[in-house]
Amino acid sequence: MGVFLVIMFVALIAFGVPISFALGAVSFTxxxxxxxxxxxxxxxxxFNGLGSFTLLAVPLFILAANLMNEGSISDRLxxxxxxxxxxxxxxxxxxxxLVSMIFxxxxxxxxxxxxxxxxxxxxxxxxQGYDKETSVGVTAASxxxxxxxxxxxxxxxxxxxxxxxxxxxxxxxxxxGILLGLAxxxxxxxxRKQFPHGERLPAAAVLREIGTALPALITPVLLIGGIVxxxxxxxxxxxxxxxxxxxxxxFFYRSIxxxxxxxxxxxxxxxxxxxLFALATACALxxxxxxxxLNEVVKGFFTVIPGGGFVFLVVVVLFFLFVxxxxxxxxxxxxxxxxxxxxxxxLGISPIILGLIIITTLALGLVTPPYGLCLLLSAxxxxxxxxxxxxxxxxxxxxxxxxxLILILFPDxxxxxxxxxxxxxx
Numbered sequence: 400m401g402v403f404l405v406i407m408f409v410a411l412i413a414f415g416v417p418i419s420f421a422l423g424a425v426s427f428t429x430x431x432x433x434x435x436x437x438x439x440x441x442x443x444x445x446f447n448g449l450g451s452f453t454l455l456a457v458p459l460f461i462l463a464a465n466l467m468n469e470g471s472i473s474d475r476l477x478x479x480x481x482x483x484x485x486x487x488x489x490x491x492x493x494x495x496x497l498v499s500m501i502f503x504x505x506x507x508x509x510x511x512x513x514x515x516x517x518x519x520x521x522x523x524x525x526x527q528g529y530d531k532e533t534s535v536g537v538t539a540a541s542x543x544x545x546x547x548x549x550x551x552x553x554x555x556x557x558x559x560x561x562x563x564x565x566x567x568x569x570x571x572x573x574x575x576g577i578l579l580g581l582a583x584x585x586x587x588x589x590x591r592k593q594f595p596h597g598e599r600l601p602a603a604a605v606l607r608e609i610g611t612a613l614p615a616l617i618t619p620v621l622l623i624g625g626i627v628x629x630x631x632x633x634x635x636x637x638x639x640x641x642x643x644x645x646x647x648x649x650f651f652y653r654s655i656x657x658x659x660x661x662x663x664x665x666x667x668x669x670x671x672x673x674x675l676f677a678l679a680t681a682c683a684l685x686x687x688x689x690x691x692x693l694n695e696v697v698k699g700f701f702t703v704i705p706g707g708g709f710v711f712l713v714v715v716v717l718f719f720l721f722v723x724x725x726x727x728x729x730x731x732x733x734x735x736x737x738x739x740x741x742x743x744x745x746l747g748i749s750p751i752i753l754g755l756i757i758i759t760t761l762a763l764g765l766v767t768p769p770y771g772l773c774l775l776l777s778a779x780x781x782x783x784x785x786x787x788x789x790x791x792x793x794x795x796x797x798x799x800x801x802x803x804l805i806l807i808l809f810p811d812x813x814x815x816x817x818x819x820x821x822x823x824x825x
């Protein structure tokens with residue numbers, strides 16, 4: 400029966416059935432053939448899977464990102480990033496990466512990063528003399544930082560599934576996220592192409608840009624600081640992000656009008672429904688897999704093969720790289736984390752490190768065809784084919800894999816600083 404369900408899932412994906420419907424169809428079929436299990440279990444599990452206070456952070460962070468894009472907050476971040484690093488060779492590409500790092504600390508959404516920043520910077524880079532492949536590649540690759548640098552929607556979901564500290568996961572994700580951003584900047588510096596220099600602004604102008612963008616720049620400190628200190632939960636932080644984004648857009652920058660709010664809310668509901676429906680059907684399929692005790696089978700396999708934790712983590716990376724090519728990160732975490740987590744614990748691997756590796760790997764799935772949403776969106780903005788877009792993103796994808804390997808080899812290094820600063824979180 401298991402082989403039939405795998406073939407059914409692959410066939411549905413091959414015929415272009417949306418992933419959420421494919422997951423639901425496989426769940427319903429598999430449970431229908433189990434003796435003594437009513438079909439109503441599928442719908443009950445889907446409903447219960449969404450009945451989580453933690454998951455309320457998903458639509459709230461999407462709403463915060465939409466408010467920031469509509470409220471010109473992303474434009475302010477682009478201006479201040481360009482003022483700081485624009486004077487270097489490849490300055491606009493560096494600005495693209497830096498603003499993604501800052502935006503990641505506010506929105507928690509890679510797709511929102513691509514949409515908000517890409518619409519501005521991709522045309523600007525092309526106009527300044529960058530080729531389209533580089534413009535699209537830098538934008539798509541840097542947008543993956545939105546899933547890695549906290550606060551992150553994917554981190555919130557993983558923390559709920561794996562029952563780990565969200566604050567601890569956030570703090571541990573800061574260093575890998577910054578390292579990934581710096582590694583992408585190093586690729587820009589190492590490019591053989593002579594990228595253009597930006598304008599060197601006087602110190603007074605740079606300070607003026609920083610002052611203008613300061614209300615947006617303090618948002619990551621507000622959110623992460625509030626979560627780590629225990630002042631509010633990740634879901635409450637998402638609500639705070641919405642209120643704060645609306646406040647500074649409405650009163651400080653005056654870039655959002657009351658008449659804009661219905662359109663922003665409708666767009667948020669559309670985007671949220673896509674992720675949450677896929678998450679619901681993934682919960683149903685997870686219930687089916689639990690009946691087959693797949694997590695016990697995987698645990699037994701990895702406890703007897705040689706290589707220990709290193710081999711296990713390499714296999715996890717390869718598996719989630721494959722999964723990320725056709726599945727969104729949120730349902731992938733809901734579906735497969737319960738399967739690999741027992742093996743990680745049995746091998747003495749920190750569930751927080753496992754989470755960072757899974758999250759980083761799935762973030763790369765956003766720029767790998769055929770599913771890569773950030774790649775598709777960037778290619779659409781740049782007006783090039785997916786093949787050319789992937790060629791542009793490939794160097795940044797390879798350096799991200801190198802950082803991922805460092806994370807596998809030296810997990811204690813990434814845990815040491817947050818453990819020393821916030822021992823209560825671990």
